[in-house]
Amino acid sequence: xxxxxxxxxxxxxxxxxxxxxxxxxxxxxxxxxxxxxxxxxxxxxxxxxxxxxxxxxxxxxxxxxxxxxxxxxxxxxxxxxxxxxxxxxxxxxxxxxxxxxxxxxxxxxxxxxxxxxxxxxxxxxxxxxxxxxxxxxxxxxxxxxxxxxxxxxxxxxxxxxxxxxxxxxxxxxxxxxxxxxxxxxxxxxxxxxxxxxxxxxxxxxxxxxxxxxxxxxxxxxxxxxxxxxxxxxxxxxxxxxxxxxxxxxxxxxxxxxxxxxxxxxxxxxxxxxxxxxxxxxxxxxxxxxxxxxxxxxxxxxxxxxxxxxxxxxxxxxxxxxxxxxxxxxxxxxxxxxxxxxxxxxxxxxxxxxxxxxxxxxxxxxxxxxxxxxxxxxxxxxxxxxxxxxxxxxxxxxxxxxxxxxxxxxxxxxxxxxxxxxxxxxxxxxxxxxxxxxxxxxxxxxxxxxxxxxxxxxxxxxxxxxxxxxxxxxxxxxxxxxxxxxxxxxxxxxxxxxxxxxxxxxxxxxxxxxxxxxxxx
Amino acid sequence: xxxxxxxxxxxxxxxxxxxxxxxxxxxxxxxxxxxxxxxxxxxxxxxxxxxxxxxxxxxxxxxxxxxxxxxxxxxxxxxxxxxxxxxxxxxxxxxxxxxxxxxxxxxxxxxxxxxxxxxxxxxxxxxxxxxx
Numbered sequence: 001x002x003x004x005x006x007x008x009x010x011x012x013x014x015x016x017x018x019x020x021x022x023x024x025x026x027x028x029x030x031x032x033x034x035x036x037x038x039x040x041x042x043x044x045x046x047x048x049x050x051x052x053x054x055x056x057x058x059x060x061x062x063x064x065x066x067x068x069x070x071x072x073x074x075x076x077x078x079x080x081x082x083x084x085x086x087x088x089x090x091x092x093x094x095x096x097x098x099x100x101x102x103x104x105x106x107x108x109x110x111x112x113x114x115x116x117x118x119x120x121x122x123x124x125x126x127x128x129x130x131x132x133x134x135x136x137x138x139x140x141x142x143x144x145x146x147x148x149x150x151x152x153x154x155x156x157x158x159x160x161x162x163x164x165x166x167x168x169x170x171x172x173x174x175x176x177x178x179x180x181x182x183x184x185x186x187x188x189x190x191x192x193x194x195x196x197x198x199x200x201x202x203x204x205x206x207x208x209x210x211x212x213x214x215x216x217x218x219x220x221x222x223x224x225x226x227x228x229x230x231x232x233x234x235x236x237x238x239x240x241x242x243x244x245x246x247x248x249x250x251x252x253x254x255x256x257x258x259x260x261x262x263x264x265x266x267x268x269x270x271x272x273x274x275x276x277x278x279x280x281x282x283x284x285x286x287x288x289x290x291x292x293x294x295x296x297x298x299x300x301x302x303x304x305x306x307x308x309x310x311x312x313x314x315x316x317x318x319x320x321x322x323x324x325x326x327x328x329x330x331x332x333x334x335x336x337x338x339x340x341x342x343x344x345x346x347x348x349x350x351x352x353x354x355x356x357x358x359x360x361x362x363x364x365x366x367x368x369x370x371x372x373x374x375x376x377x378x379x380x381x382x383x384x385x386x387x388x389x390x391x392x393x394x395x396x397x398x399x400x401x402x403x404x405x406x407x408x409x410x411x412x413x414x415x416x417x418x419x420x421x422x423x424x425x426x427x428x429x430x431x432x433x434x435x436x437x438x439x440x441x442x443x444x445x446x447x448x449x450x451x452x453x454x455x456x457x458x459x460x461x462x463x464x465x466x467x468x469x470x471x472x473x474x475x476x477x478x479x480x481x482x483x484x485x486x487x488x489x490x491x492x493x494x495x496x497x498x499x500x501x502x503x504x505x506x507x508x509x510x511x512x513x514x515x516x517x518x519x520x
Numbered sequence: 521x522x523x524x525x526x527x528x529x530x531x532x533x534x535x536x537x538x539x540x541x542x543x544x545x546x547x548x549x550x551x552x553x554x555x556x557x558x559x560x561x562x563x564x565x566x567x568x569x570x571x572x573x574x575x576x577x578x579x580x581x582x583x584x585x586x587x588x589x590x591x592x593x594x595x596x597x598x599x600x601x602x603x604x605x606x607x608x609x610x611x612x613x614x615x616x617x618x619x620x621x622x623x624x625x626x627x628x629x630x631x632x633x634x635x636x637x638x639x640x641x642x643x644x645x646x647x648x649x650x651x652x
Contacts, residue, residue: 151623263630319630421625424632429620436630 002048002174005185009210013180015041016520018202018216020187020231021223022173023079024165024502025488025509028124029220030179031172032513038520040179041214043204045186045223046076048166053207057186057395060226060402064449065340069402072456073224077173077181078166080224080456086162087289087500088125089155090118090132090507092306094296095379095497101303104253104382105495108466108475114507121506125160126168128286132156140290143276145430151422153295155308155498159280159287185212188399190219190235190243190485198483199243205397217520220512222488225254225458229388229491230402232462232472232479244462244479247469251388253460254406255380255496259453261328262309262376262420262441264319267433271369274432278311278372292426293498294419304415305379308498309423312373316362319373319436322352323359324451327373331453341450371433374423375453378415379496380408388461408449416448417441457501459490477512488512554584554647556605557640564644571645574628574638584646587639591615612636 017033019026022044030040046054054076060069074082091111098106119130134141134154144154173181182204189203191213199219204212221228229251233242242250267274276290291310299306313327325348332338349356380386386406393401417437424435440448465471468480473492479485488509490501497504561567575582581590588596595607619625619634626638633641 321630421623421632425620425623425625428625428632428634429617435632437627437632439630442627 001176001179002170002181002183004183005204005206005210005212006208008182008185009206009212011212012201013041013182013212013214015039015180015214015216017041017218017220017516018043018214019220019222019488020202021045021079021221021227021489022077022166022181023222023224023489024081024124025079025505026220026222027078027165027169027173028121028506028509029222029488029513029516030181031169031176032510033517033520034176034179036517037178038517041216042173042179042181043185043187043202043214044075044077044181044183046074047183048077048170050074050076050082051184053396054184054186057397057399058227059395060404061391061393063403063405064407066450066452067454067456069226069404071335072454073226073458076166077170077183078164081163081165081502083456084160084162084502085455085500086125086160087157088122088127088160088503089157089499090114090130091497091499091504092296094299095306095495095499099299101300102305102381102495104384104470107494108464108471114504114511117507117510118503120510121503122158124163124506125158125503126163127158127160132158134290137288140276140288144290145273145276145426145432147292147426148429149295150297151295152292152298152426155291155293155310157289157291157500159289160502186397186399187223187231188234188397189237190231192235192238192243192482194238196238196243197481199485207396218484218486218516220486220488220516221462221491222509224489225461225491226388226402226404228487228489229461230390230400233388233390234399244472244482244485246481249384249463249470249472251461252384252386253382253463253494254386254388254404254458255382255460255493256454257377257457257496257498257500258380258408258412258416258449259375259377259455260416260441260448260451261312261321261324261438261453262374262416263435263437264312264315264371264373265427265433265435266315266318266371268370269431269433271371274372278314292419292423294415294422298418298422302418304418305381305411306498307376307378307415307419309374309376309419312375314369315359315371315373316367316369317355317359318371319438320352320355320359321348321438321440322356324373324438325349325352326356328451328453344447344450374420374435376416376419377498378412378419379498381411382460382463382495383409386460408446410444413441413448455500457490457496459493459496459501462487462491463494464492465494476515477508486512486516554643556608557643558647560640561644567641568645570628570631571638571641571643574626575642575645578642581639581642582646584643587643587646591636591639591643612640 325345390400615636
């Protein structure tokens with residue numbers, strides 16, 4: 001059932017499990033546990049629809065200034081699936097492994113452990129069967145390029161409609177007799193026993209000033225890559241550094257997926273040979289995206305991170321930084337947010353006016369397509385200095401806001417540069433065309449990081465590790481040292497891989513539900 | 521560095537390496553080879569510009585003789601007849617394929633080219649200075 005916080009204000013709710021956050025992870029866990037006849041309370045800070053006053057609680061400081069915290073995640077039922085693009089892919093085997101050239105890499109579980117849950121996660125996103133190998137798509141594989149496996153591999157995504165979890169699962173949540181989704185109820189503190197060894201209740205506040213509490217056997221944090229850490233840090237009544245933070249790991253290792261405009265390909269011949277990569281309906285029975293990424297061998301040999309490259313837009317002339325920047329500025333204008341790099345983009349447009357006008361003219365005159373832009377995405381290397389902390393500024397509920405301090409290193413830029421060089425070699429070898437790199441990628445400085453797009457993939461701040469000194473949660477997503485507190489969502493990712501995180505978030509959530517079910 | 525425009529013409533030529541003119545000569549000087557190489561490109565001026573960009577940071581390659589040797593080796597014969605030009609073309613194509621396989625790539629004005637292609641552009645640039 002759905003209840004408004006005003007209906008339960010001043011009370012103490014009881015449940016078998018308390019899930020904090022009604023995003024995709026929280027909804028997936030609640031559904032699973034409810035099927036087992038457990039009573040579940042789900043606390044959602046927002047409502048059924050977007051509410052600016054609830055959303056304001058997400059405001060915080062981002063030291064890089066390239067994306068604002070309050071527009072990169074959303075407080076309402078369904079969470080950030082409210083605006084997601086629906087790209088789904090699993091992590092690669094190598095993403096789970098300890099890589100000698102990537103410090104702090106390695107999960108305590110393998111892809112094999114997660115595979116059954118990936119299969120179960122597919123229908124949650126209204127996707128067909130789990131098929132992420134190119135060979136499983138005969139209509140695509142027959143037309144795909146024969147890449148050199150020593151250099152490059154294919155990357156495949158399924159496109160969810162995209163599933164808005166707050167809409168698709170709303171009626172089910174409303175009808176469920178053993179799920180109470182409490183709307184406009186913000187968890188403000190995890191209260192523990194005197195040793196901080198177990199959570200005894202969650203304190204809850206509403207924007208109107210009302211208070212309540214929830215007591216449960218198990219507590220599951222599922223409020224996103226920044227808020228999970230924020231709430232643990234704010235729960236510092238017994239342990240000053242925050243709950244589960246004896247080793248100062250909570251909030252550290254923040255990761256994102258930088259998406260640089262990486263350049264493009266000029267195709268002097270027939271573009272049909274490239275169709276599998278730009279035609280997203282090409283698999284007939286489903287919408288899929290086919291892209292490229294460095295093979296395992298290439299990652300090892302070049303000591304780079306995992307990454308991918310997909311076709312962005314069509315080009316009627318040739319790849320150009322000026323055109324890339326114009327698209328960026330148009331997107332910023334549409335979103336009403338001007339990142340710090342806007343002036344650089346404006347300069348790029350002016351510096352390449354001839355390219356911009358030529359592309360614009362050729363588009364206006366329906367000239368034939370001569371190439372495509374490329375969007376890259378790379379994982380960021382796990383770095384303990386990239387962290388979420390509590391700011392001194394407080395929100396409307398009196399809670400310290402989040403403060404994100406982080407930077408990108410040379411490793412990410414080099415990863416994109418080398419991936420593009422591999423792609424250029426393969427597209428040249430196969431006679432498709434010539435690649436032009438965005439020249440910012442070649443500068444041995446941080447300028448490239450002003451040319452990035454972000455899609456709210458916040459990860460790593462409560463990372464998973466068997467070692468409490470290196471991770472916040474164990475392999476079962478239980479917070480080290482706290483008997484009944486679990487974390488769901490991308491904050492538990494130790495590394496990010498190239499894949500969009502939602503499918504892995506759901507797979508981990510389903511696995512966590514299976515783990516908790518017998519204990520409550 | 522000035523903006524390079526109409527790069528597609530140059531790259532189209534690099535890409536296809538077809539439609540090459542025949543040069544008859546009984547004395548294949550570097551000028552002759554240079555003239556033939558410039559004829560490979562639909563816009564020789566742009567090719568020369570890209571070639572100059574390539575050579576900017578590579579002083580050791582600023583020699584037409586050296587570039588011609590690197591590109592054509594012993595295939596440079598006394599008689600640049602049709603058969604000889606076909607051999608040179610095959611050698612360029614083989615060099616390009618080898619470069620792709622070996623990742624011997626260079627970035628010129630943002631474009632990722634094979635070493636062979638870049639040297640060819642460099643030769644165009646230098647042959648312009650030979651005033652042929």
